[in-house]
Amino acid sequence: MKGYKGKIVSVNLTDGEVHNVPLSEELAKEYIGGSGIAAKIFIDHYKPDLTPFSPDNPLIFMTGPLAGTKVPSTSRFTVSALSPLTGIWGESNSGGYFAAKLKFAGYDGIVVTGKSDIPVYLYITPDKIEIRDASNYWGMDTYKTEDALKENLGKNGEILAIGPAGENLVLYASIVNRKGHLSGRAGMGAVMGSKNLKAIVVEGEEPVEVADPERLDGILKEILPYYRESITVLSLRESGTNSSFDLGIQMGDVPIKNWGLGEWDKAEHLGPSPYKETIQRGIDTCYNCPVACKRIVEVNDGPYSIEKGPGPEYETVCAFGTMLLIDDLKFISKVNDFANKMGFDTITAGSTIAFLMDLYDHGFITKDDVDGVNLEWGNKEAVLELVKKIPTKEGMGALLAEGSKKIAEKLGKGKEFLTTVKGLEVPMHDPRGNFGLAIGYATSVRGGCHVSSLVYPATAGFAYFPEIPELADFGDPLSNESKAALAAKANDFGMFFHNSAIWCILGGSVLNATEIVNIFNVVTGFDFTIEDILEKGEKIWFLKRGISHLFGMRAKDDKLPAKIVTPLKEGPTAGFAPNADEQLEEFYKLRSVDSETGLPKKEKLLSLNLTKLSDLLYNKNT
Amino acid sequence: MAVFKDSEELKNVLVGFFNKLASDETIAPNFVKSKLVIRFNYREPDLSLTLDMSSGKDLVVTINDGEKVPEVDMDMKADIAHKFWLGKLNLTMAITRRQMVVRGPVPKILAFLPALKPTYQMYKDYLKETGHEDLVE
Numbered sequence: 001m002k003g004y005k006g007k008i009v010s011v012n013l014t015d016g017e018v019h020n021v022p023l024s025e026e027l028a029k030e031y032i033g034g035s036g037i038a039a040k041i042f043i044d045h046y047k048p049d050l051t052p053f054s055p056d057n058p059l060i061f062m063t064g065p066l067a068g069t070k071v072p073s074t075s076r077f078t079v080s081a082l083s084p085l086t087g088i089w090g091e092s093n094s095g096g097y098f099a100a101k102l103k104f105a106g107y108d109g110i111v112v113t114g115k116s117d118i119p120v121y122l123y124i125t126p127d128k129i130e131i132r133d134a135s136n137y138w139g140m141d142t143y144k145t146e147d148a149l150k151e152n153l154g155k156n157g158e159i160l161a162i163g164p165a166g167e168n169l170v171l172y173a174s175i176v177n178r179k180g181h182l183s184g185r186a187g188m189g190a191v192m193g194s195k196n197l198k199a200i201v202v203e204g205e206e207p208v209e210v211a212d213p214e215r216l217d218g219i220l221k222e223i224l225p226y227y228r229e230s231i232t233v234l235s236l237r238e239s240g241t242n243s244s245f246d247l248g249i250q251m252g253d254v255p256i257k258n259w260g261l262g263e264w265d266k267a268e269h270l271g272p273s274p275y276k277e278t279i280q281r282g283i284d285t286c287y288n289c290p291v292a293c294k295r296i297v298e299v300n301d302g303p304y305s306i307e308k309g310p311g312p313e314y315e316t317v318c319a320f321g322t323m324l325l326i327d328d329l330k331f332i333s334k335v336n337d338f339a340n341k342m343g344f345d346t347i348t349a350g351s352t353i354a355f356l357m358d359l360y361d362h363g364f365i366t367k368d369d370v371d372g373v374n375l376e377w378g379n380k381e382a383v384l385e386l387v388k389k390i391p392t393k394e395g396m397g398a399l400l401a402e403g404s405k406k407i408a409e410k411l412g413k414g415k416e417f418l419t420t421v422k423g424l425e426v427p428m429h430d431p432r433g434n435f436g437l438a439i440g441y442a443t444s445v446r447g448g449c450h451v452s453s454l455v456y457p458a459t460a461g462f463a464y465f466p467e468i469p470e471l472a473d474f475g476d477p478l479s480n481e482s483k484a485a486l487a488a489k490a491n492d493f494g495m496f497f498h499n500s501a502i503w504c505i506l507g508g509s510v511l512n513a514t515e516i517v518n519i520f521n522v523v524t525g526f527d528f529t530i531e532d533i534l535e536k537g538e539k540i541w542f543l544k545r546g547i548s549h550l551f552g553m554r555a556k557d558d559k560l561p562a563k564i565v566t567p568l569k570e571g572p573t574a575g576f577a578p579n580a581d582e583q584l585e586e587f588y589k590l591r592s593v594d595s596e597t598g599l600p601k602k603e604k605l606l607s608l609n610l611t612k613l614s615d616l617l618y619n620k621n622t
Numbered sequence: 623m624a625v626f627k628d629s630e631e632l633k634n635v636l637v638g639f640f641n642k643l644a645s646d647e648t649i650a651p652n653f654v655k656s657k658l659v660i661r662f663n664y665r666e667p668d669l670s671l672t673l674d675m676s677s678g679k680d681l682v683v684t685i686n687d688g689e690k691v692p693e694v695d696m697d698m699k700a701d702i703a704h705k706f707w708l709g710k711l712n713l714t715m716a717i718t719r720r721q722m723v724v725r726g727p728v729p730k731i732l733a734f735l736p737a738l739k740p741t742y743q744m745y746k747d748y749l750k751e752t753g754h755e756d757l758v759e
């Protein structure tokens with residue numbers, strides 16, 4: 001089998017057992033890699049009494065067959081488990097350098113179960129898999145952990161580490177590689193922390209074999225010029241993910257004041273030009289990616305000074321900028337630096353604080369409820385004070401560490417100010433200017449997310465797959481028509497493209513579907529058509545969604561929060577809002593999903609050969 | 623059916639609009655500080671229109687100007703241009719799908735984008751003022 005290493009590390013931290021499990025060709029062909037294979041592994045580990053922090057919750061790190069090859073923008077991995085933030089299927093996807101190195105160490109993935117008595121880290125090379133004492137590293141932030149492990153083990157390893165947020169089970173804790181590459185969403189870092197697993201170190205130099213190297217070289221020659229010519233790529237290289245900020249403001253894509261305002265004159269202070277002028281010091285990239293969308297920033301004076309290091313992405317600029325009415329990139333860099341070091345997700349953190357500011361603004365909570373801070377919109381000091389309490393769960397931090405949905409449940413009020421879908425705070429892209437995002441958020445398998453499927457890349461316009469009609473022609477952005485069909489195919493192709501194969505959703509966007517499938521075939525030696533791929537993607541989508549059904553997710557959880565679909569009074573989308581219910585109704589029909597329950601029809605699951613899932617959902621005794 | 627019936631109509635509308643923009647005390651300074659020379663190459667109907675802001679002071683509009691060397695060159699159908707100035711075009715999508723071809727320094731183009739924000743409303747207002755209400759929707 002080419003592309004794959006054909007082996008997965010299996011570690012049980014309770015009894016210290018370590019195995020080397022073969023990855024069969026059958027599994028690879030059916031579930032591709034990344035979170036596709038992870039979903040299959042998860043269902044095989046499923047137990048009815050599983051909870052996010054139970055030792056049996058499998059934490060699954062998976063690469064794809066292209067990681068470590070010459071194919072640009074594909075050396076990525078996914079981390080999957082039952083999410084502590086949402087209580088359903090959780091996954092996070094990251095670039096950086098870890099995926100390639102894991103392949104060079106001889107493995108496609110790592111499955112961690114159990115819970116160690118003491119803090120440990122995994123040390124994996126082609127010759128050994130060891131569970132080592134990490135007591136000396138416990139309590140360190142992710143930057144110090146990375147530096148200390150490299151100092152002690154040498155610089156050849158690639159490291160994934162959690163920070164204090166993961167150790168203290170902040171429900172949206174992240175996992176960090178090289179200080180700036182984060183598996184941010186859905187709390188995979190907390191699952192790692194619950195197992196007392198501080199870090200994973202991988203080392204190795206074994207190359208990844210591809211099925212047809214000559215043909216691959218030929219294709220690469222054809223596609224590499226795209227990376228020099230594409231305006232999207234050039235913009236990402238020039239200004240990172242924040243390059244879309246100004247256009248986003250003009251199109252009504254950027255949420256402002258917890259999604260309650262359509263225009264804000266200070267937003268211009270957060271765009272790519274001020275970013276470059278005030279904080280940017282350099283650029284960075286992931287393994288073998290010519291795009292280089294990562295930013296290096298520095299703030300060397302004032303209250304928000306930080307050393308040179310990874311800079312905020314677009315999502316963080318909005319979550320701690322426009323969402324809170326803060327127009328200070330130095331401040332946002334400070335928060336970003338802290339979140340990276342402590343290891344937590346800035347989308348959930350920023351959205352949770354925006355939610356609290358809305359509650360404060362509307363008199364639902366007072367200073368007394370938030371450790372005496374004045375939570376007025378735009379109050380940077382208040383925000384920083386609260387953010388600093390998240391990783392340690394000190395005072396108000398204990399509540400903040402749970403995310404906005406659980407806070408609303410605990411307070412017993414304020415649900416109307418939430419921006420969560422299935423418990424996950426939606427990212428910084430507004431469906432009121434792009435109606436397709438409504439169904440995209442509603443049907444994303446991990447909750448409110450713009451990178452779960454290809455709805456966002458297709459409708460934002462930077463990805464184009466003319467071979468798949470539903471992804472190419474989806475009507476007026478401000479109409480509900482054709483959006484359900486778009487979402488169905490966007491989930492199907494997306495489950496393959498950036499979830500399992502695993503291309504970067506940004507770096508891979510220069511390719512069309514034919515090129516993508518060709519490259520995949522040339523690397524693996526498989527012979528799939530686009531149709532085959534769509535079928536496999538559909539199966540993976542049903543499997544992931546089905547896992548969430550096993551934990552109680554139903555149609556009511558597909559609903560969007562009113563806050564993000566209430567028409568705004570001002571701005572580019574004033575008066576517009578998608579009808580998510582109408583889109584969902586059509587989507588359920590297309591997908592053979594029962595609109596009352598949200599469950600897939602049994603026949604549908606059987607037709608996809610998801611027999612175990614069908615048994616678990618429909619034959620309770622199985 | 624194309625939005626503009628011929629090059630003459632296209633010229634009248636867009637030159638008039640850019641001249642209005644050039645004399646606007648709020649919008650023009652944000653354009654001219656870019657110091658860019660931008661050429662729009664329209665087709666169906668055909669017209670080449672150059673905005674010269676190289677002085678950093680004025681915005682000069684010329685038609686079918688073979689002399690000036692543009693820093694940014696943009697090719698598109700006139701219909702796409704109209705949709706763009708109405709604020710209804712997804713610029714990223716238009717570029718990805720090659721409905722619009724842009725050549726020029728990306729840093730300067732990105733820096734120029736915020737200046738466009740108020741122009742969409744201005745274009746609508748201009749169309750109404752000049753008896754082209756039918757083109758607004």
Ligand code: SF4
Nearest residue numbers: 095286289293504507
């Ligand atoms: S486009 Fe950016 S995030 Fe994606 S692989 Fe390249 S550098 Fe990494």
